[in-house]
Amino acid sequence: MARNVLPGFRLGLGYTLLYLSLIVLLPLAALVFKSAELSAAQFWDIATGERALASLRVTFGSALIAALINAAFGLLTAWVLVRYTFPGKRFVDALVDLPFALPTAVAGITLATLYAGNGWIGRHLEPLGFKVAFTPVGIVVALTFISLPFVVRTLQPVIEDIEPEIEEAAAVLGASRWQTFRLVLLPAILPALITGFTLAFSRAIGEYGSVIFIAGNMPFISEITPLLIVAKLEQYDIVGATALAVVMLVISFALLLAVNALQWRMANRHSAAGARR
């Protein structure tokens, strides 16, 4: 076997584990320890309190919707940016990263101003019966905004990798556009699409800054769990805050694990090839 460029397996793995422990595992462990000051019954009470449950529903529900929206439109954006040339393409390409760079509070304030009853967009939506700002819809708008780059940036290199010849090959063989997309293109980009979706979803779950400005933060309706945690912290209920945080952590971790498992299964099916090459 050829010698690796990077330092050997043992050193590499050791560093990786140490690094992950310091950066990720340690703070999370501290969180869990802190919440362990509560008895099981107290923990259960906080975790299943009506307001907490409602906030979890809002948080995970709107994050899911936002990630789904971005999966669809992010795919379209990535496709257009890779496959077509048009004036201002570089500018549009740069635009995609903007939600990364903008402080989320700025995004929240901007969106709230736009969608408020007297804002540029809200003014036209309100008479039609759509209220966006200060409702759960507003949360979805904010989360869609901040998680857009994840899907686009994950898909772009994968789409670049698909030669246009592949589509031509499918067409010559008699496949319709829809068949080409469903049978040839989608399977090729699905793993990346799921990765992008997962990243967008996790980012949206953790979002705080932009949401609090546009959500209205009404308990049971448009209050997200991160806000509830901050509220508890402000009342010096640190243990209560950590309990909620642990609940979020467990749910997020379970979801990510499930998505990853799905992806492993797909990768194994499609390129049993790669492994045996």
Added chain:
Amino acid sequence: MSIEIRGIGKRFGNFVALDNIDLDIPSGELVALLGPSGCGKTTLLRIIAGMESPDHGQVLFEGEEATHLHVRERKVGFVFQHYALFRHMTVFENVAFGLRVKPRHERPSEAEIRRRVTDLLKLVQLDWLAERYPSQLSGGQRQRIALARALAVEPKVLLLDEPFGALDTRVRKELRRWLRRLHDEVHISSVFVTHDQEEALEVADRVVVMNQGRIEQIGTPDEVYSRPASPFVYRFLGDVNVFHSRLHGAWAEINRLPEGAHAGEALAFIRPHDIDIERFEQAGSLAARVQEVHAIGPSVRVELAHGSELIEVELTRERANALGLSRGDQVWLRPRQVRVFAAEPAGEEFGSGI
């Protein structure tokens, strides 16, 4: 199925890719489109396939208008230079693809699909690879799978775009013989694009030599090689020495220039293996000095200088041994076969050699 191409033209911006092409491809023939890169051969192939639409002109399949038929409806098989196999499908599924996407009422049953795909994989001698993925195959195997996939929909025409271009020399030679045999077996009208003259001459029934969007010559491999219609064809098909009659007055006489053509206006084309090297001067021979002697496989390549000009001569090993040439020797050259074209305007033929 026969293909007729009538007055096809295509431009990309200011670049003329195809300039009024007329071409007939009789049913069942294997035709090579041969030319340097940028000569329009691939564009022509893609227009026949319907992947590109011509600016003007017509494509007829079996006498029927097909110019505006969609790729899907042309019933052609297309083989790409870089295979274009579907990476996430097994070899079997790749070949079955064309059958599976047929509308429900035309689609064969699962058993029928299985039978046909297996037959095709046997035809390309790769049935043992059915469950593999494309990334597990060698280049030559991938191209054979691509061919099987193209044949699965029972196309009336098979189009191949530089099918062996991405393969190494040995595999390439093997595959082109194999393609020839396959064509003799299946007997489907086929057009393949190549820039490799050896490939075209070996495989095709007829060769279409193209240059700068035009057809230079159409003929059997033997015709285009031994009777090139233009200086371009001469240069493109194999090595050639070009003699300017102005500089090589002695030779211009043997060439028997036609009436009205002044020496100095003509170019004489002589292939390296059509020149004899002699130790002694004879009437009409050209003095030269040996510069290099390379033994390449079965033949010996001699580079000679006549004044400031370089002449290449190819000898058999026996002849070279008999002559015993070495660098600096003074020798005389005699042409066996010469073809003369007017120097300007290019392409006009004045007469042919001895």
